Amino acid sequence: MQFPRTHLFIVIALGFGLCSFVVAKFTDDTVEDRFTAEAVLLDLPVVDDTALPPLDLDAALPPSPEEIPQARPEQNWQEIKTKVKPGDNLALIFKRNGLSPRDVHLVSTSKPLGSRLKNIFPGHEIVFYVDQAKQLMRLSYSTGPLDRLEFERNGDEFSGSQVTAEPARVLAYKHGIIDHSLFVASQRAGLSDALTMRLAQIFQWDIDFVLDIRPGDAFFVVFEELYHNDEFIGHGNILAAEFVNQGEAFRAIQYDRGDGRADYFAPNGESMRKAFLRAPVEFSRISSNFNLRRVHPLFKTIRPHRGIDYAAPTGTPIMAAGDGKVTIASRTEANGNYVVIRHGEQFVTKYLHLSKFGRGIKSGKRVEQGQIIGYVGATGWATAPHLHYEFLVNGVHKNPRTVSLPNAAPIPQKEMAFFKAHTQQYAALLDNYKSQISVALAR
Ligand SMILES: [Zn+2]
Numbered sequence: 341m342q343f344p345r346t347h348l349f350i351v352i353a354l355g356f357g358l359c360s361f362v363v364a365k366f367t368d369d370t371v372e373d374r375f376t377a378e379a380v381l382l383d384l385p386v387v388d389d390t391a392l393p394p395l396d397l398d399a400a401l402p403p404s405p406e407e408i409p410q411a412r413p414e415q416n417w418q419e420i421k422t423k424v425k426p427g428d429n430l431a432l433i434f435k436r437n438g439l440s441p442r443d444v445h446l447v448s449t450s451k452p453l454g455s456r457l458k459n460i461f462p463g464h465e466i467v468f469y470v471d472q473a474k475q476l477m478r479l480s481y482s483t484g485p486l487d488r489l490e491f492e493r494n495g496d497e498f499s500g501s502q503v504t505a506e507p508a509r510v511l512a513y514k515h516g517i518i519d520h521s522l523f524v525a526s527q528r529a530g531l532s533d534a535l536t537m538r539l540a541q542i543f544q545w546d547i548d549f550v551l552d553i554r555p556g557d558a559f560f561v562v563f564e565e566l567y568h569n570d571e572f573i574g575h576g577n578i579l580a581a582e583f584v585n586q587g588e589a590f591r592a593i594q595y596d597r598g599d600g601r602a603d604y605f606a607p608n609g610e611s612m613r614k615a616f617l618r619a620p621v622e623f624s625r626i627s628s629n630f631n632l633r634r635v636h637p638l639f640k641t642i643r644p645h646r647g648i649d650y651a652a653p654t655g656t657p658i659m660a661a662g663d664g665k666v667t668i669a670s671r672t673e674a675n676g677n678y679v680v681i682r683h684g685e686q687f688v689t690k691y692l693h694l695s696k697f698g699r700g701i702k703s704g705k706r707v708e709q710g711q712i713i714g715y716v717g718a719t720g721w722a723t724a725p726h727l728h729y730e731f732l733v734n735g736v737h738k739n740p741r742t743v744s745l746p747n748a749a750p751i752p753q754k755e756m757a758f759f760k761a762h763t764q765q766y767a768a769l770l771d772n773y774k775s776q777i778s779v780a781l782a783r
Contacts, residue, residue, distance in 0.1 A: 509566060512562075
């Protein structure tokens with residue numbers, strides 16, 4: 341099966357066909373997988389790609405396969421494929437395949453890449469191309485699914501080159517409904533944990549993935565799968581996603597603002613980024629997502645509580661919720677180890693009961709959003725490891741989960757037409773995918 345390069349190629353049949361679409365029933369926990377057998381063709385919106393500026397998906401990538409000379413042996417060359425074994429070196433591999441020590445010497449001393457063959461790794465593939473006299477004509481050493489070193493004979497010399505192939509990008513779709521946790525739902529839908537983390541990171545300014553996730557929350561995600569020689573080699577970018585949290589839908593579409601760094605924006609051009617993260621701990625470390633109303637472990641009552649507690653294993657990293665300056669990194673009897681960060685004139689965040697501080701964290705230190713400032717612990721008045729987190733606006737405690745947060749810069753008005761042209765196809769893909777799913781569910 342040949343996969344076309346994506347760009348504006350949209351391989352829907354495959355995307356939907358591969359999608360192991362998951363319906364989680366809350367009543368009995370059974371999972372149905374209704375779509376593995378048939379591929380469903382979506383009715384795609386017609387995209388006039390002549391009117392669109394080119395997508396920047398490939399901007400940072402090496403030349404496409406068409407531009408790379410194909411390593412195709414001459415008719416009378418024999419191809420010998422072999423894999424590096426543990427304890428191998430080039431001389432051993434040559435010997436095993438009946439090649440001459442002289443050729444080992446010539447290729448491994450060739451400048452400038454020959455020395456790279458001194459470090460070869462078990463499992464990597466070597467392909468020899470030899471003529472009828474068993475003379476080595478070409479050697480290809482694959483260092484990864486997309487990267488290889490090529491050595492070409494030229495008389496009594498070898499010239500080496502490094503070749504990087506571009507993977508074929510194929511659009512894929514996943515949908516999941518959460519019953520217990522995002523990770524369980526994602527795994528059922530066939531998303532890797534890494535992709536699930538990236539999905540959560542896209543929405544981490546709007547959704548507290550530790551405390552706000554509820555049964556019935558759902559996600560729809562359009563992303564790239566990367567293939568090389570018809571083999572799946574990994575996930576590419578998430579191009580568009582929607583997360584429905586407690587009935588509210590958040591939608592994000594990837595867009596490159598021209599500086600080569602793709603970022604995520606709502607369809608109206610607002611950045612998904614905000615000045616503060618909703619939760620300053622990584623949700624993946626936290627097991628009890630739905631344990632909301634903790635009774636205070638020491639006082640056994642629900643006390644007026646001016647912050648939020650995130651129960652998490654000792655050592656779970658704690659992130660600065662926003663850019664700012666550490667004003668206190670100290671210890672008291674009640675707070676244990678704690679950090680206070682000032683973010684401009686208006687905002688202050690506090691982090692209590694840490695087992696230890698992040699590297700270099702002390703008062704006066706500037707920190708960036710997402711930087712690790714400490715680790716969850718149970719120092720001070722705490723019986724179990726947790727982070728106590730407070731959020732103050734003009735000196736007044738606010739609920740960090742509901743306080744409205746300032747946005748990062750949106751798409752400027754003059755760029756809006758360009759932005760819409762760029763992103764509408766992905767918004768349409770999401771819409772189409774969602775409606776296909778609801779039609780399928782209704783059957
Ligand atoms: Zn607390």
